[in-house]
Amino acid sequence: xxxxxxxxxxxxxxxxxxxxxxxxxxxxxxxxxxxxxxxxxxxxxxxxxxxxxxxxxxxxxxxxxxxxxxxxxxxxxxxxxxxxxxxxxxxxxxxxxxxxxxxxxxxxxxxxxxxxxxxxxxxxxxxxxxxxxxxxxxxxxxxxxxxxxxxxxxxxxxxxxxxxxxxxxxxxxxxxxxxxxxxxxxxxxxxxxxxxxxxxxxxxxxxxxxxxxxxxxxxxxxxxxxxxxxxxxxxxxxxxxxxxxxx
Amino acid sequence: xxxxxxxxxxxxxxxxxxxxxxxxxxxxxxxxxxxxxxxxxxxxxxxxxxxxxxxxxxxxxxxxxxxxxxxxxxxxxxxxxxxxxxxxxxxxxxxxxxxxxxxxxxxxxxxxxxxxxxxxxxxxxxxxxxxxxxxxxxxxxxxxxxxxxxxxxxxxxxxxxxxxxxxxxxxxxxxxxxxxxxxxxxxxxxxxxxxxxxxxxxxxxxxxxxxxxxxxxxxxxxxxxxxxxxxxxxxxxxxxxxxxxxx
DNA sequence: CGCAGCCTTGAGCTACCTCAACCCGGGTGG
DNA sequence: CCACCCGGGTTGAGGTAGCTCAAGGCTGCG
Numbered sequence: 001x002x003x004x005x006x007x008x009x010x011x012x013x014x015x016x017x018x019x020x021x022x023x024x025x026x027x028x029x030x031x032x033x034x035x036x037x038x039x040x041x042x043x044x045x046x047x048x049x050x051x052x053x054x055x056x057x058x059x060x061x062x063x064x065x066x067x068x069x070x071x072x073x074x075x076x077x078x079x080x081x082x083x084x085x086x087x088x089x090x091x092x093x094x095x096x097x098x099x100x101x102x103x104x105x106x107x108x109x110x111x112x113x114x115x116x117x118x119x120x121x122x123x124x125x126x127x128x129x130x131x132x133x134x135x136x137x138x139x140x141x142x143x144x145x146x147x148x149x150x151x152x153x154x155x156x157x158x159x160x161x162x163x164x165x166x167x168x169x170x171x172x173x174x175x176x177x178x179x180x181x182x183x184x185x186x187x188x189x190x191x192x193x194x195x196x197x198x199x200x201x202x203x204x205x206x207x208x209x210x211x212x213x214x215x216x217x218x219x220x221x222x223x224x225x226x227x228x229x230x231x232x233x234x235x236x237x238x239x240x241x242x243x244x245x246x247x
Numbered sequence: 248x249x250x251x252x253x254x255x256x257x258x259x260x261x262x263x264x265x266x267x268x269x270x271x272x273x274x275x276x277x278x279x280x281x282x283x284x285x286x287x288x289x290x291x292x293x294x295x296x297x298x299x300x301x302x303x304x305x306x307x308x309x310x311x312x313x314x315x316x317x318x319x320x321x322x323x324x325x326x327x328x329x330x331x332x333x334x335x336x337x338x339x340x341x342x343x344x345x346x347x348x349x350x351x352x353x354x355x356x357x358x359x360x361x362x363x364x365x366x367x368x369x370x371x372x373x374x375x376x377x378x379x380x381x382x383x384x385x386x387x388x389x390x391x392x393x394x395x396x397x398x399x400x401x402x403x404x405x406x407x408x409x410x411x412x413x414x415x416x417x418x419x420x421x422x423x424x425x426x427x428x429x430x431x432x433x434x435x436x437x438x439x440x441x442x443x444x445x446x447x448x449x450x451x452x453x454x455x456x457x458x459x460x461x462x463x464x465x466x467x468x469x470x471x472x473x474x475x476x477x478x479x480x481x482x483x484x485x486x487x488x489x490x491x492x493x494x
Numbered sequence: 495c496g497c498a499g500c501c502t503t504g505a506g507c508t509a510c511c512t513c514a515a516c517c518c519g520g521g522t523g524g
Numbered sequence: 525c526c527a528c529c530c531g532g533g534t535t536g537a538g539g540t541a542g543c544t545c546a547a548g549g550c551t552g553c554g
Contacts, residue, residue, distance in 0.1 A: 145348035
């Protein structure tokens, strides 16, 4: 535990929210300077999470939210029997831990898929601050609401799409988020295994693999292990928007 | 539009939150009297929604949340092509419209499955009030978080369960919520069609129907159209917790 | 070099879907 | 009051998308 604290300190040549290059994607979106400076004081700590380690686990006491600063996470829930389900992948600027508010305990695991760094946002202080700053309050509510809307989109995917449509939707969503962060729209490196993609999409890893191969044959993608190049974005988009003919 | 306003007025022999019999299930949970009285002033309006009518539609401007007072709703999202997905069923005490906060527009439809009445909660006033009353603020955050956790549970169901497990989980969830409202734990009337259940569970209506029949043959349920009697609750529970043997 | 983790591909199986016929109950109109 | 209709619901038969099981291939690391 002491080593943990030390690690936090070691990371703490801090970058303030107000000067963070993620401020347009993260909690501070749209905040003017007085609010922003208050937020700086709140988000004092960093935490480093090595690839494969958990940021929090289901059942852990909930105290803080986390904003991904660098790296990549997955969250997964599991049922009493061993079954588990990846519920999301989080990249820089995205928030982790919202599930914990409901119970004062986390209800899912957050696992780093590569060496990562997060900003620690003590929740009780966030509540306090958002009582004072209406923009912050509103922004926080928007982020929670956006998570709900995202989840509904995943339900639509899981409930009514076929394997190819699911994978196409997944890739388009990933590239869009990467693009918002200044990465290429057409070329990406997957941070997760086929099995993790499968879990997220409600498919078996073999099906994911076969579908990647199929997309490659059809000239939609180039796939080399985890290196993906999107050759025909419009083609993927068309798959998602109903394979039904474009009459 | 005028008729709408008149209807609202006609409903408005108001029951205050502080004396509402749903206060232990709804937004006021855990609030002490000063907060509660403030809430009363906020939730002034009622709205009646006839069976089959929509409370709001995807794309509508977002202004208010709604607490179900009586009746039963479904929410559904749809993709560009016609596909749509039921994302939830809401009963007395549950909140509708959280999806709208993210965009100032609703992103799903809310449809009454029986004649219903909702309390209208103007959102901007709720934000304002929750800046003043920390318990209310905290309670509101919990409700949003709970919705996220619920959605993750549905993802688990859609992503990794088989038809029987899905239906069993659905029935147990329904009865549990009904029980919390003082209804029988073992006997219920479904408010939705087989098709709506199927959409929620990612199954076709025929599969839902067959699974009901199967449960009946196996002595788990008695099914007479929409009248359901749960004969062997433990048996259903066991189905959900992994049909894998109880070694 | 050899091992371990991940990925790919094939062959056969099965849970669920599709299509189609029929039934039931409640509301309407003659 | 009965005939009819219509929106659910049930049941059957056959098809198929995705799963399971199994073998083998890459890649990076000790």
